[in-house]
Every structure is written in structure tokens, then in C-alpha cells.
Amino acid sequence: MSLFARIFILNAAVVAVAALLLLFTPVTVSPQARLAEALIVLAGMAAMLVTNAVLLRVGLRPLARLTRVMTTVDLLRPGTRLAVRGRGEAAALIVAFNNMLDRLEMERATSAARALSAQEAERHRVAQELHDEIGQTLTAVLLELKRVADTAPPPVRDQLRQAQESTRNSLDEIRRIARRLRPGVLEELGLASALRALATEFSTAGLSVRRQVGSDLPQLSREAELVVYRVAQEGLTNAARHAKARTVELRLREEAGGVELCVKDDGRGLGGAPEGAGIRGMRERALLIGAGLSVESPGKGTEVRLHVPIGVPA
Structure with missing residues (x-):
């Protein structure tokens, strides 16, 4: 049964019950409505509205559950699914929503795997270049500074020693960054x-x-x-x-x-x-x-x- 048919039948049932009550009960309305008759009509209208609201709430409850799940779902916390109850358009909508979540989680996992794989490969490349290129260059600079400092006069020798220490600290920092980018100890030990x-x-x-x-x-x-x-x-x-x-x-x-x-x-x-x-x-x-x-x-x-x-x- 479609959602339109369910809502129409619920409203028709409420109206039919109200008509039967007017036909087969001693309730009447004078040409000029009295206070008691007006109160009875208002009470009947209130009862019809309350009954209609309750029935519609029950009929539209699956859509409310679907709305709550849609606002709280997170693809980084997979497995959230909505239970399918009954048949009709609401059940078909819930099934389609669950299937959509399956596809989205699979596509996100695939894309995340590719992105993280590319990230690790790039980290490996950068770490290798830092170690092989910049590390070797700074090592050569450090050796050259040591050679020059050994033959330089005392005033210049102190400055060369400071430059040598700064170069050594930079080399240690580059090696530390390379280790963080590519955990070689993880692969070896x-x-x-x-x-x-x-x-x-x-x-x-x-x-x-x-x-x-x-x-x-x-x-x-x-x-x-x-x-x-x-x-x-x-x-x-x-x-x-x-x-x-x-x-x-x-x-x-x-x-x-x-x-x-x-x-x-x-x-x-x-x-x-x-x-x-x-x-x-x-x-x-x-x-x-x-x-x-x-x-x-x-x-x-x-x-x-x-x-x-x-x-x-x-």
C-alpha cells in the first residue's frame, strides 16, 4: 500500500466514524446552536483531530526513524543501518537508503585506501630524498667545515666550530624527520x-x-x-x-x-x-x-x- 493510500484511508476512516456518530446517535444541532451543542461539536472536532494526529504519527513513524538516522550517520563509524519493517513505499525507501550506505562506505574505504597508499609512498620518497640527497650534502659540508676549521686561525676557527655545530644539528633534525616519514625500524626490527x-x-x-x-x-x-x-x-x-x-x-x-x-x-x-x-x-x-x-x-x-x-x- 502506498503512503498516499495509507494517509487517505486513515483520514477517510476518521471522517466516516464522525458521520456515523452523527447519524446514529441522538446528537443534533438546532438552527441556532446552543452552548451545549457547540461544546459537543467542538469536543467531537478535537477528538477527530487527536485521532487523526495519532494515526498519522503511527503511519509516518518509519520516515521519522529514517530522518534521525540520516542526520546522525557517519561513514567513519560504519554499520549504521535502519531495520526494515512492513512493506510499501516507506520500506522500499529504507531499503534504498541502506543500500546507498553500503555503496558509500565501500567507495569511501576504497578511496581512503588509495589515498593513504599514495601518502605512504610519497612519505617514503621524501624520506629517501632527505636521507640520500640533503643528508649526504650536509655531511659533506660538515666534513669540509671540519677540514677548514683544523687549519684556520683561532678567531675564524671558533666561528667555523659554531657553523659546524649548527650544521650537525640540522643534519640530526633531517634524520629525525626522515625517520618519522619512513619508519625504517618498523620494517627492519x-x-x-x-x-x-x-x-x-x-x-x-x-x-x-x-x-x-x-x-x-x-x-x-x-x-x-x-x-x-x-x-x-x-x-x-x-x-x-x-x-x-x-x-x-x-x-x-x-x-x-x-x-x-x-x-x-x-x-x-x-x-x-x-x-x-x-x-x-x-x-x-x-x-x-x-x-x-x-x-x-x-x-x-x-x-x-x-x-x-x-x-x-x-
Whole structure:
């Protein structure tokens, strides 16, 4: 039955009931309506309107449910679907909406996978160029400064030593940026060693990082290890730059048939602010490997949890 037919039948039923009441009840209206008759007519009209409103509310309830889901759905939190009840145009509309969400989530996952793959490839290229080109050039400059400083007179030698120190600091900074862009330790030594090195790097930057990395963890795919590393890196970066935290806990352990990463700081928390590009980027990465991500502010600070199930293909 179409939506138009349902609404028409509901209204017709209300009008028919009112006509039957007028025909087969002793209710009459004088040529000049009395007060009692006017009250009866107004009460009957109010009852008709209330009955009509209730019936229409019941008939249009599926559309109201669909509207609520449409205003709250988020493609970064997939799986939201509306239950199909009954038949007719409303049920067909709900089915079409659920199918549209399936297509949108699949297309977003595909496009996000391509974008993140291209991003990782670009990071790899930039890190390689920083290490091979700029790093080698600065190393050559550093050696030349040392050679000149060894034969220069004392006043010039001090200035060359300062330039040598500045060049060495720049070289260390470039190497640090290259390591962040391309986590070579992740490819060479594995996830546990990469997280320990990441915690040590942020600890030397003025942030106290307490790490608890399990030694006997299930084997993860290469894509899953990269996602875990990037989420930990983003969590530590947010704690250092935005949360004004002093202490961060970094935990990686086996839990509930998978591996769980937890990054918890003692900073100022989210404070009801909308999610930024960093958190949405973490959600997109988690979706690519079928992992669950939660970002909460339990009292003080922020807690990022990533649960990676075992055996889910990337």
C-alpha cells in the first residue's frame, strides 16, 4: 500500500466514524446552536483531530526513524543501518537508503585506501630524498667545515666550530624527520621495537612516555603494523602539541582475540571540541584493516584505543 493510500484511508476512516456518530446517535444541532451543542461539536472536532494526529504519527513513524538516522550517520563509524519493517513505499525507501550506505562506505574505504597508499609512498620518497640527497650534502659540508676549521686561525676557527655545530644539528633534525616519514625500524626490527623507539624519541622531546609493549604478541600483517604505528605516532603527537600533557602511557598488548594499542595522556582532554583531521585520519586508517578505534576523555586527559582483530584481511 502506498503512503498516499495509507494517509487517505486513515483520514477517510476518521471522517466516516464522525458521520456515523452523527447519524446514529441522538446528537443534533438546532438552527441556532446552543452552548451545549457547540461544546459537543467542538469536543467531537478535537477528538477527530487527536485521532487523526495519532494515526498519522503511527503511519509516518518509519520516515521519522529514517530522518534521525540520516542526520546522525557517519561513514567513519560504519554499520549504521535502519531495520526494515512492513512493506510499501516507506520500506522500499529504507531499503534504498541502506543500500546507498553500503555503496558509500565501500567507495569511501576504497578511496581512503588509495589515498593513504599514495601518502605512504610519497612519505617514503621524501624520506629517501632527505636521507640520500640533503643528508649526504650536509655531511659533506660538515666534513669540509671540519677540514677548514683544523687549519684556520683561532678567531675564524671558533666561528667555523659554531657553523659546524649548527650544521650537525640540522643534519640530526633531517634524520629525525626522515625517520618519522619512513619508519625504517618498523620494517627492519618489527612493531614492538618501532614503538619503543617512538616512545624514546618523544621522551627526549620533553614528554615523559611510559611504555608497556608486550613481548609475545600475535603476528600482524604489514598493513596492520603500519596502522598501529601511525595511530601511536599521531596520539603522541597530539599529546605533545595540543593536549599540553606531561605524561603519556603507551601500551600494546594482546586482548580479546586481537592486539590493543592504548595511548593515554594527562593533558587537557578534548573538551567537547570537534574531531580534527588527525583523529579522522586515525579512524580512516583503522577502517582499512577492520580495527575499532575509540577516542575519549575519561575525566582528565585523552585516551586513544585501537583494537586490531587477528585474522581480518586488510
